[in-house]
Structures are given as structure tokens and as C-alpha cells.
Amino acid sequence: MKLSQKTLESLREMLNERTEYRSGPKLVQFFNQLGSNDSYGQGFPSRWVYTDNKLNLINGTPALDECIKSVFAPINFIGRTQELDELIKEFNRYLAFDKWRVVREGAEISIKRLDKVEIDEPINQENEFLSREFTNVTVSGLGLEGPVTQVLEQRIKEIEKCFAATSPLAVVVLAGSTLEGILLGLAIQYPKKFNTTKASPKDQGGKVRQFQDWSLSNFIDVARELAVIQADTYKFSHSLRDFRNYIHPFEQMASGFAPREHTAKICLQVLKAAVHDIQESISKLRA
Numbered sequence: 001m002k003l004s005q006k007t008l009e010s011l012r013e014m015l016n017e018r019t020e021y022r023s024g025p026k027l028v029q030f031f032n033q034l035g036s037n038d039s040y041g042q043g044f045p046s047r048w049v050y051t052d053n054k055l056n057l058i059n060g061t062p063a064l065d066e067c068i069k070s071v072f073a074p075i076n077f078i079g080r081t082q083e084l085d086e087l088i089k090e091f092n093r094y095l096a097f098d099k100w101r102v103v104r105e106g107a108e109i110s111i112k113r114l115d116k117v118e119i120d121e122p123i124n125q126e127n128e129f130l131s132r133e134f135t136n137v138t139v140s141g142l143g144l145e146g147p148v149t150q151v152l153e154q155r156i157k158e159i160e161k162c163f164a165a166t167s168p169l170a171v172v173v174l175a176g177s178t179l180e181g182i183l184l185g186l187a188i189q190y191p192k193k194f195n196t197t198k199a200s201p202k203d204q205g206g207k208v209r210q211f212q213d214w215s216l217s218n219f220i221d222v223a224r225e226l227a228v229i230q231a232d233t234y235k236f237s238h239s240l241r242d243f244r245n246y247i248h249p250f251e252q253m254a255s256g257f258a259p260r261e262h263t264a265k266i267c268l269q270v271l272k273a274a275v276h277d278i279q280e281s282i283s284k285l286r287a
Contacts, residue, residue: 168264176244183219
């Protein structure tokens with residue numbers, strides 16, 4: 001099986017962050033189990049560079065199949081099979097362009113060959129998500145520190161102004177940073193809860209990283225594991241995170257990304273949904 005570069009990038013993200021946070025030593029261990037003979041030490045490249053290099057090296061070999069099966073191994077998702085299925089579904093959207101599909105049957109993962117490109121359009125999911133209506137959604141109901149609550153509420157007002165003014169890129173960038181601010185504020189309020197999940201990012205020594213070193217992806221994954229955001233909010237939060245990455249002009253230029261009003265609408269809805277979900281489930285953190 002030989003995959004396109006875009007699909008390999010998605011696999012790298014699944015391996016490094018999405019299915020679990022793998023530190024440098026864990027990545028070395030992972031690929032050594034696939035036949036490599038690497039060691040972790042001084043001069044080790046960044047995690048994404050290392051993973052990209054290894055995936056390109058095994059692309060088109062049986063080791064790539066084993067890599068995918070290991071990444072989505074159900075034994076690593078005990079009690080979280082719904083999350084696993086969502087991740088597989090997301091990865092399959094890329095894999096479909098290579099005419100392959102990952103299939104989970106109980107505790108078994110297999111890879112099926114497709115006769116043609118089958119695009120699983122998430123239109124119905126998007127429409128259902130966008131149809132959710134929220135009332136009385138305010139950051140003040142989350143119990144965050146006073147000063148940061150004021151800043152976040154002002155940002156949400158700014159986002160709504162940008163949306164009304166048809167400035168989608170501004171909505172995307174502001175919505176991503178505001179979501180990250182909300183989740184960081186929540187983590188500061190409930191550090192024990194956020195630091196003791198499987199999704200909590202670890203350093204090379206296996207110690208949970210300081211909150212300032214967490215990525216937005218980390219916060220989203222932990223919030224979902226703590227069940228403070230719903231499955232659809234979780235899914236589209238990662239879409240917002242992907243969009244927000246284009247804050248860098250050269251990244252946007254290279255990808256050809258041009259946010260539309262629909263993109264902005266999804267991002268604004270993610271923010272409202274996250275605030276609503278957290279308000280509804282805050283008691284789980286206080287317990």
C-alpha cells in the first residue's frame with residue numbers, strides 16, 4: 001500500500017497527537033517495533049520531522065499496514081470505542097483518495113482495497129451540528145478567573161462582529177485562540193482532572209507537560225476524555241484547529257486555503273457549542 005503525501009500527513013498527526021501523545025522515545029519505540037533500529041538521544045529531530053521521515057521510508061511496504069493497524073489498535077481505546085471510530089472515519093476521508101479504507105470489526109483492524117475513490121461527505125453531520133441552537137451561552141458561566149473571563153467575552157463579541165462583516169479569516173483565527181483560552185482557563189481551574197487523563201501530553205521522561213506547553217489539540221482531546229464536550233463538538237473542534245493552523249501566511253499560501261463564510265460559520269458554532277457543553281457538564285469537573 002502506497003499513500004499520498006497528504007494522507008501520510010494525516011497519519012503522522014494521528015500517530016503523534018490524535019490517538020495519543022507520543023513523545024520522542026515513544027515514537028522510537030513504536031517504529032522499532034516495525035523493524036527500525038533507532039535510538040533516542042542528543043540531536044534527535046522534532047517529532048513531526050522524525051515521524052514524516054519514517055512514514056516516507058515505510059510507505060509502500062507491509063510495515064505501513066502494520067503501522068496503521070497499531071495506530072488504531074482497539075486495545076488502546078478501552079472505554080473509548082466511539083472516539084476510535086470517529087478517528088478512523090476522519091482518517092478514511094484522506095485514505096479514500098488512495099482507494100483504501102480502515103475497517104474496525106470488534107477488536108480487529110483491517111485495511112480494505114476500494115475499487116474507486118469513495119468520498120464520505122460529512123454534509124449531514126455538518127448540517128446537524130450547525131442546526132444546534134444555544135441560549136444564554138456566556139463564558140461567565142464557566143467559573144473561570146474574572147480577568148480572563150472578561151477578555152474571552154470581549155473576544156467572542158469581536159468574533160461575532162467579524163462574522164457579520166464577512167471576515168472569515170479573522171473569525172477562524174480568533175475562534176481558535178479563544179477556544180484555546182477557554183480550555184486553558186478550565187485546566188487552570190481543575191489541574192488534577194486535566195493532568196490525569198490518558199490524553200494529557202507527556203514530556204520525554206513521561207511527566208505531564210506544563211499547561212503552557214499544551215497544544216490546542218491536546219486541550220481538545222483531554223476535554224473530550226473528561227466528557228466536558230460532546231462528540232460532535234469534539235470532531236468539529238479539530239476542524240477549527242486545522243483551520244487555525246493557517247494563521248501562518250506561508251502555510252496558507254502553500255495549501256491554497258481560502259476561508260469562506262461557511263468555514264467561519266462552523267468555527268463560530270464550535271465556540272458556542274464548546275461553551276454550552278462545558279456549562280452543561282461542569283459538575284463532572286467539580287465532583
